[in-house]
Amino acid sequence: MPSSATDTAVGSTGSSGTSWSDVTSSESSLRRFLHGLPGVDQVGANARAAALGTRSIKTTAKAQALDLAIRMVDLTTLEGQDTPGKVRALAAKAMRPDPTDPTCPATAAVCVYPDLVPVAVEALGDSGVHVAAVATAFPAGRAAMDVKLADTRAAVAAGAAEIDMVIDRGAFLAGRYQLVHDEIVAVKEACRRPDGTSAHLKVILETGELATYDNVRRASWLAMTAGGDFIKTSPGKVSPAATLPVTMIMLEAVRDYRAATGEIIGVKPAGGIRTTKDAIKYLVTVQEVAGPEWMDPDLFRFGASSLLNDLLLQRQKMATGRYSGPDYVTND
Amino acid sequence: MQLEYAPAPESRGVVDLKPSYGLFVDGEFVDGHGTSFKTLNPASEEVLAEVAEASDADVDAAVKAARRAHSRTWGRMPGAERAKYLFRIARIIQERSRELAVLESLDNGKPIKEARDVDVPQVAANFFYFAGWADKLEHAGHGTESIGVAGQVIPWNFPLLMLAWKVAPALACGNTVVLKPAETTPLTALLFAEICQQADLPPGVVNVVTGAGATGQAVVSHPDVDKVAFTGSTEVGKAIARAVAGTDKRLTLELGGKAANIVFEDAPIDQAVEGLVTGIFFNQGHVCCAGSRLLVQESVADEVLERLRRRMSTLRVGDPLDKNTDVGAINSAEQLARIRELSAAGEAEGAERWSPACDLPERGYWFAPTVFTGVSQAHRIAREEIFGPVLSVLTFRTPDEAVDKANNTPYGLSAGVWTEKGSRILQMAGALRAGVVWANTFNQFDPTSPFGGYKESGYGREGGRHGLAAYLKGGE
Amino acid sequence: MARLDVRKTYKLYVGGAFPRSESGYTYEVLDAKGRFVANASLASRKDARDAVVAARKAFGGWSSRTAYNRGQVLYRVAEMVEDRRPQFVAAVQQAEGLTAARAGGVVDATVDRLVWYAGWTDKLTQVVGNANPVSGPFFNLTTPEPTGVVAVLAPQASSLLGLVSTLAPVIATGNTCVVVSSYARPLPAVTLAEALATSDVPGGVVNLLTGSAATLGPWLAAHMDVNAIDLGGVVGLDGAEGSSQQLATELEVAAADNLKRVRRAPAAEPDWTAGPGLDTMTDFVELKTVWHPMGV
Numbered sequence A: 001m002p003s004s005a006t007d008t009a010v011g012s013t014g015s016s017g018t019s020w021s022d023v024t025s026s027e028s029s030l031r032r033f034l035h036g037l038p039g040v041d042q043v044g045a046n047a048r049a050a051a052l053g054t055r056s057i058k059t060t061a062k063a064q065a066l067d068l069a070i071r072m073v074d075l076t077t078l079e080g081q082d083t084p085g086k087v088r089a090l091a092a093k094a095m096r097p098d099p100t101d102p103t104c105p106a107t108a109a110v111c112v113y114p115d116l117v118p119v120a121v122e123a124l125g126d127s128g129v130h131v132a133a134v135a136t137a138f139p140a141g142r143a144a145m146d147v148k149l150a151d152t153r154a155a156v157a158a159g160a161a162e163i164d165m166v167i168d169r170g171a172f173l174a175g176r177y178q179l180v181h182d183e184i185v186a187v188k189e190a191c192r193r194p195d196g197t198s199a200h201l202k203v204i205l206e207t208g209e210l211a212t213y214d215n216v217r218r219a220s221w222l223a224m225t226a227g228g229d230f231i232k233t234s235p236g237k238v239s240p241a242a243t244l245p246v247t248m249i250m251l252e253a254v255r256d257y258r259a260a261t262g263e264i265i266g267v268k269p270a271g272g273i274r275t276t277k278d279a280i281k282y283l284v285t286v287q288e289v290a291g292p293e294w295m296d297p298d299l300f301r302f303g304a305s306s307l308l309n310d311l312l313l314q315r316q317k318m319a320t321g322r323y324s325g326p327d328y329v330t331n332d
Numbered sequence B: 001m002q003l004e005y006a007p008a009p010e011s012r013g014v015v016d017l018k019p020s021y022g023l024f025v026d027g028e029f030v031d032g033h034g035t036s037f038k039t040l041n042p043a044s045e046e047v048l049a050e051v052a053e054a055s056d057a058d059v060d061a062a063v064k065a066a067r068r069a070h071s072r073t074w075g076r077m078p079g080a081e082r083a084k085y086l087f088r089i090a091r092i093i094q095e096r097s098r099e100l101a102v103l104e105s106l107d108n109g110k111p112i113k114e115a116r117d118v119d120v121p122q123v124a125a126n127f128f129y130f131a132g133w134a135d136k137l138e139h140a141g142h143g144t145e146s147i148g149v150a151g152q153v154i155p156w157n158f159p160l161l162m163l164a165w166k167v168a169p170a171l172a173c174g175n176t177v178v179l180k181p182a183e184t185t186p187l188t189a190l191l192f193a194e195i196c197q198q199a200d201l202p203p204g205v206v207n208v209v210t211g212a213g214a215t216g217q218a219v220v221s222h223p224d225v226d227k228v229a230f231t232g233s234t235e236v237g238k239a240i241a242r243a244v245a246g247t248d249k250r251l252t253l254e255l256g257g258k259a260a261n262i263v264f265e266d267a268p269i270d271q272a273v274e275g276l277v278t279g280i281f282f283n284q285g286h287v288c289c290a291g292s293r294l295l296v297q298e299s300v301a302d303e304v305l306e307r308l309r310r311r312m313s314t315l316r317v318g319d320p321l322d323k324n325t326d327v328g329a330i331n332s333a334e335q336l337a338r339i340r341e342l343s344a345a346g347e348a349e350g351a352e353r354w355s356p357a358c359d360l361p362e363r364g365y366w367f368a369p370t371v372f373t374g375v376s377q378a379h380r381i382a383r384e385e386i387f388g389p390v391l392s393v394l395t396f397r398t399p400d401e402a403v404d405k406a407n408n409t410p411y412g413l414s415a416g417v418w419t420e421k422g423s424r425i426l427q428m429a430g431a432l433r434a435g436v437v438w439a440n441t442f443n444q445f446d447p448t449s450p451f452g453g454y455k456e457s458g459y460g461r462e463g464g465r466h467g468l469a470a471y472l473k474g475g476e
Numbered sequence C: 001m002a003r004l005d006v007r008k009t010y011k012l013y014v015g016g017a018f019p020r021s022e023s024g025y026t027y028e029v030l031d032a033k034g035r036f037v038a039n040a041s042l043a044s045r046k047d048a049r050d051a052v053v054a055a056r057k058a059f060g061g062w063s064s065r066t067a068y069n070r071g072q073v074l075y076r077v078a079e080m081v082e083d084r085r086p087q088f089v090a091a092v093q094q095a096e097g098l099t100a101a102r103a104g105g106v107v108d109a110t111v112d113r114l115v116w117y118a119g120w121t122d123k124l125t126q127v128v129g130n131a132n133p134v135s136g137p138f139f140n141l142t143t144p145e146p147t148g149v150v151a152v153l154a155p156q157a158s159s160l161l162g163l164v165s166t167l168a169p170v171i172a173t174g175n176t177c178v179v180v181s182s183y184a185r186p187l188p189a190v191t192l193a194e195a196l197a198t199s200d201v202p203g204g205v206v207n208l209l210t211g212s213a214a215t216l217g218p219w220l221a222a223h224m225d226v227n228a229i230d231l232g233g234v235v236g237l238d239g240a241e242g243s244s245q246q247l248a249t250e251l252e253v254a255a256a257d258n259l260k261r262v263r264r265a266p267a268a269e270p271d272w273t274a275g276p277g278l279d280t281m282t283d284f285v286e287l288k289t290v291w292h293p294m295g296v
Helices: A004-011 A017-024 A027-036 A042-052 A059-071 A084-095 A114-124 A145-157 A169-173 A177-190 A213-225 A244-261 A276-290 A307-320 B056-074 B079-095 B097-108 B112-133 B159-172 B187-198 B213-221 B234-244 B269-285 B298-312 B333-348 B399-407 B422-431 C045-064 C067-083 C085-096 C100-120 C124-128 C161-172 C187-198 C213-222 C244-258
Strands: A073-076 A109-112 A130-134 A162-166 A200-204 A230-232 A266-268 A302-304 B023-025 B028-030 B037-041 B046-051 B149-153 B176-180 B206-208 B227-231 B250-254 B260-263 B293-297 B352-354 B370-373 B390-396 B414-418 B436-439 C026-030 C036-041 C138-146 C149-153 C176-180 C206-209 C228-230 C261-263 C285-293
Touching (some): A017 A027, A027 A213, A042 A244, A059 A073, A059 A276, A059 A307, A073 A084, A109 A114, A109 A162, A114 A145, A145 A162, A169 A177, A177 A200, A213 A230, A244 A266, A276 A307, B023 B056, B023 B187, B037 B097, B046 B187, B056 B176, B056 B213, B079 B112, B079 B159, B097 B112, B097 B187, B112 B159, B149 B159, B159 B176, B159 B187, B159 B227, B213 B227, B213 B234, B227 B234, B234 C244, B260 B269, B269 B414, B298 B370, B333 B352, B333 B370, B333 B390, B390 B399, B399 B422, B422 C285, C045 C138, C045 C176, C045 C206, C067 C085, C067 C161, C067 C187, C085 C187, C100 C161, C124 C138, C161 C176, C176 C213, C213 C244, C244 C261
Parallel strands (some): A073 A302, A162 A200, A200 A230, A230 A266, B149 B176, B149 B227, B176 B206, B227 B250, B260 B293, B293 B390, B370 B390, B414 B436, B436 C285, C149 C176
Antiparallel strands (some): B023 B028, B037 B046, B352 B370
């Protein structure tokens, strides 16, 4: 990183999160670090993202991209009206997205509210499809800390392999970075299982509320230094949703974090990605900005619900050469 | 996993290439009386067409046609009517935009992505912009009286866009035009002539005479040409300035450059790297205002270069008609030889050369994106315009040193500065002796925005209200 | 017995100092009736070279003065000329052979011209600059900036008003200059130099050489550190070496060596009492366009 503050920080960092202690030990050092990150010019970032969006992905590359995108989907249902039946149907869809085609890969995960984790765990069994749970008083995050931690622990105890947490945007915008940081650290701790393993933590930055790309970059670094395994744009079920430039900036952050620490962090855009065309733009951005290494469901996910069906329609078109229709994919 | 981009070629079917092309004089395509020449696709060395060379007599006929059109129709026509012709041309350009883009890419070697998304939309925008001026000249501050016949000689790097920069303001102001496109890229100008026919533009208002240097010379030195506009090399620009000396001809010149792109330690680093890439690899670096010198603050030099190299590794070099191509073909064997010569000089003088791994096609004219580090002001690659995808990297320590180095060139066309500090931007923008300063951006163009150089980068401005001055008697 | 007067030595004005020509040459200046008046310094090409160095050195400071300040300085020059009105009237009378009343009118017009340009310094940017509504999220502004070092071949006939009318716009816009005065009528220029030296014009902003435009012009036109040239003084220089038209062409050809901005010589010396146009200033400015993104 270019700034001297960052150089110092990165220079003293080994390969594990604990060595960020110099930076994260106080509000002021954390502020110095985050504000020492290079700025993001909004117009330039938008232009770059738009240019990446003009890549034309055809034929074999498209077939490859479609399967990869399906494998990256966190098939999500986050509604007040969710029921065990709904979750079971979603799980079935996740395991076998296209019942007519056994070559179609499964999605990465099913993402549900914590109370429905047991249903999802049971339905998915040993299929390899992970159960992800949104926790920490999702989506607003406005609850007491012990409530958020209890929410997290319950989801992990019920078998969630992945926890999607929301940061305290109010605290972030008020400049209380230490508070945000410590909260992530505490949730990460709550992700720990009795056997010493840990559920993967996805930190939702709620980038729409952060308002500027500079804040997105800072929040990304804050989440990474606090121990997040993934950084995620937005809750996914509420607007504003993910955008390509925001995701690009987060991809730059994980790329730079990796260069600085050797640690590799995942990225998950969520919400608003509905078409194959969109998904492919994201994949191109992942590949060209972060690098081919991130073209992996362990490091990049789409938080989405309707995207999957469009991917399936396109996949059928690739296989048969004719355009498919909504009656030929399942509604779940 | 690496996503292998499959070839995504744009179809050539939209272009109807004729085996041979004549000149466009007085509203008709006519045979030339010089020695016809071939225009190549620089990406494959395939002959695209045979093109007529205008002899002195052909140029004379074109000037006479332009003079007639000026005195009989175009020069007398109410501005509002001229405007409607230009609007009509702009619309036809939009309608035929894909055809123009493909033809430009074929003849020039530039990526279809750029021809499609930059050149052609800008061409239409220029005609739209200047169309609107035609009946509002009294508000522009240069009078309303046209100069007469404009002889315009344009380069091969943006064939159609440079045509638009010259033809649109000339016509809006009531002048008529004899245009000489570059020898290696005449085809889109001839397609533009066809568009003039479709628009029912009166005969003689636009004349296109193809050929090489001799034809250009005939145009600029023709005694009945009132106004000369040239975009091209500084060397030829000086020759033209000498040729018009002692005459009443008005002259504007848009010439070479060796722009500094200055990156401070507090720059928005990812956008700066993007700006460096756009600055020197856009259009294969065949850009007079290219950011061919990177001046990077020493404290961030290593980091910026590392990011630049990583970014350069994602550039896709190859078939210009592939929609995913970022860097296309070098326009001609001659230009390729020049780039190679200067790059060899860079190595010989001790600079360190680097290019990303990329497979260049066997046929055609290609040069991998290249960056030279360890360059000093005395090196040829820091002083001479390479006009290719070659970046020379120098470092500086203080803002004054950056300004000194940036200005230490006979050129003065453009400059870039990258810093998040507002007051520094404004100070730098003032101190840089260049006609266009891009701060936290690079290579932006717009019909409303004047473009042109200081010092040996030429004189006069193209674009904007100021661009009218070159084509009106009161614009001196 | 009448007191013997003390004559002035007419020298060059370079870098704020009054040197003699390095060549040691002078030439006889005659009044309108052909009577000897003085020996003026005959500037050599080396004097021209030194003057260019002085002008270049002064350019950074002068061009970065605020427009308001340049206006104040030019107004101060007007004050100095007005203050020495009798001296200027006598000089013009002597040089141009005018009546005292007509010479007085010339000096008044000269002062008024200086005042006019003094008022322009902080307005030209507003009149010829532009905010450009580009089609994208960019702030885009075009402003005039001085071209640099300008060589001025001052008019041959109008020794003061013509001189000031060509010189004032050049410095009003922030350029510095090397001026070759009228050959036959150089003394008002020297007097003007003395007024400039006592006004607040920094040394080197205006450098005044007395001598031959035909001799010095080619050196200045070819000088690679001169950015622009006003060929107005070529008018009426027809002589043994060729017509003024030939000289003008020769100078314009030489000027192309570094693409100097050239203000061509008119067919005949203009009526300097007529109000000047904006072109006197815009011929020696560059337009700079600055782009910056607009984002949060």
